[in-house]
Amino acid sequence: MSTVFRNKMIDNCCSSVQSSLSPPILSAEKSTTENVYNRKMSISSLNTSPSNNTSINPSPSNSFASLSSKSSTTSLKEPKKSTATISIEEITSENPCLTCQSPCSIHPSYPSNLKINHEANLGGTVQPHARHIIISTGKSDWNKVIELDSGNLSAVLYEYLQKKRDNKDTKILITNSNRQNSTLPFLTFFSFFGNDILIYPDNLIVRNVSTGKVEEFYDQFLSNEINKKEIVKNEGYNFSTERIPYKAVILICGHKRRDMRCGVAGPILKNEFEKVLKEKRMDLNSMGNQGVPVYLTSHVGGHQFAGNVIVYRNGQGIWYGRVTPCHIQMIINKTVIEGKIIKELHRGSMFDDKNGQSTLDW
Structure with missing residues (x-):
């Protein structure tokens, strides 16, 4: 699919919903963000995300079956024996609103001098653990x-x-x-x-x-x-x-004292995940313990692939790398809700075998 055709699809699909999304970041704001980063902003100012209080509360009466943006009857799907994978191109073909133009003018971006490894193969970069x-x-x-x-x-x-x-x-x-x-x-x-x-x-x-x-x-x-x-x-x-009562749990590496890349990317991703989950009424405030919490974590390995995201849901533990705010919609819709693995972002899972398939049976 050509970039021009893809961007036209996204324009046609998303023009009617632009008002519900976060406003574009102006070039001046981007420049300010980079300047602040270049001046080595203090550790305390990097973490702009408030602590997430996840006290156990009674779940509200509304059903988790209303989570999907496509249908009011779609709920979290049970994973099949072999987890399905999907490419970003396939996601764009199915629903262009889940992907972004390149470059994107809607979502926040990382500072340009944040050195992310875009060359190495992501597959197999998760250390096996029990x-x-x-x-x-x-x-x-x-x-x-x-x-x-x-x-x-x-x-x-x-x-x-x-x-x-x-x-x-x-x-x-x-x-x-x-x-x-x-x-x-x-x-x-x-x-x-x-x-x-x-x-x-x-x-x-x-x-x-x-x-x-x-x-x-x-x-x-x-x-x-x-x-x-x-x-x-x-x-x-x-x-x-x-x-664990949650329908899914999203973990994001935000260990800034270990590596500044995750220290910068983590809070940005956390804010964006929480915003989209709230819009879909999948957050803890909307769903109680039947919702999906988002937590920052310490080092999980692979800082060069920031942002690093782990999704635990229905017996799956899916690790993603090089995640940006533009990927949030597709991760929530395709991974959190449907249980599909996005090929281009996938780093691996617990107990991966030689073929990269998870052998866990929770």
């Missing part, structure tokens, strides 16, 4: 290496894992997130009170995990074989657990 541990910290400004952040839950857990791990080939990925605790969120910053931990692929929230309970946490939730359908619930442990 579990993903996501710690709720209530903030997005973490030290450069969270595993060495003495006294914090991430460091204590990482140290214990190094001692206990029998199979060196089995890796557990630990990341911090700006998610707040479901109960007593004002205490999220103080890890000695205990933090919520999200565990994939087990699809669990474990509460009240403090630095002093790391050994118990490991024994109950991490020492089991990864393919077990149910975590054995031993008695005598001081944790509250529940299945």
Whole structure:
């Protein structure tokens, strides 16, 4: 499909909905953004996105079946045994409104001197890992290496894992997130009170995990074989657990102390994801725990491919790279709702086999 023809399709399709989108960024505004970035804006000013309070609230009565922009009866589709893939060209042919003109005058753009690797092949750039541990910290400004952040839950857990791990080939990925605790969120910053931990692929929230309970946490939730359908619930442990209630979870690397590329791209993507989810009434405010939260996380690998996005939904863990605000609509419609993998953005998944196919069965 030629670029001229593609842009004409997008113009015809989207001219009627321009008023509902964010206003174009003026060239002066872009120039200002780049100048600020070139002057090495302070760390605190880079993270313009507020903390996301995700306290567990009763779900509203409106159904998640109204999420699709095409039909009021479309809901999150269950993934098939082999996950379907789709190209950006195919998405444009199906619905030009899900893609943008090149260059785009609607969405915010990254500073021009943000060095993103556009040459390397994205496929196979995810380090294989058996579990993903996501710690709720209530903030997005973490030290450069969270595993060495003495006294914090991430460091204590990482140290214990190094001692206990029998199979060196089995890796557990630990990341911090700006998610707040479901109960007593004002205490999220103080890890000695205990933090919520999200565990994939087990699809669990474990509460009240403090630095002093790391050994118990490991024994109950991490020492089991990864393919077990149910975590054995031993008695005598001081944790509250529940299945992760969200229809999907979107994670975005925003670890600015580790790499400025994700530090810049992360908050921009988070704001855009939240805006589109709100428009579609898929956010937590609209849907309660049946909605889709968006969290900034610490280092997940591949900063050269910023923005880095992970989508967990219905037993899928899909990693994307080189994501820009222009990709948000198609990720939500094609990946979050339909469960399809966008070829050009796909980095990989947990337990990818040699053919790049996920072998997880959650």
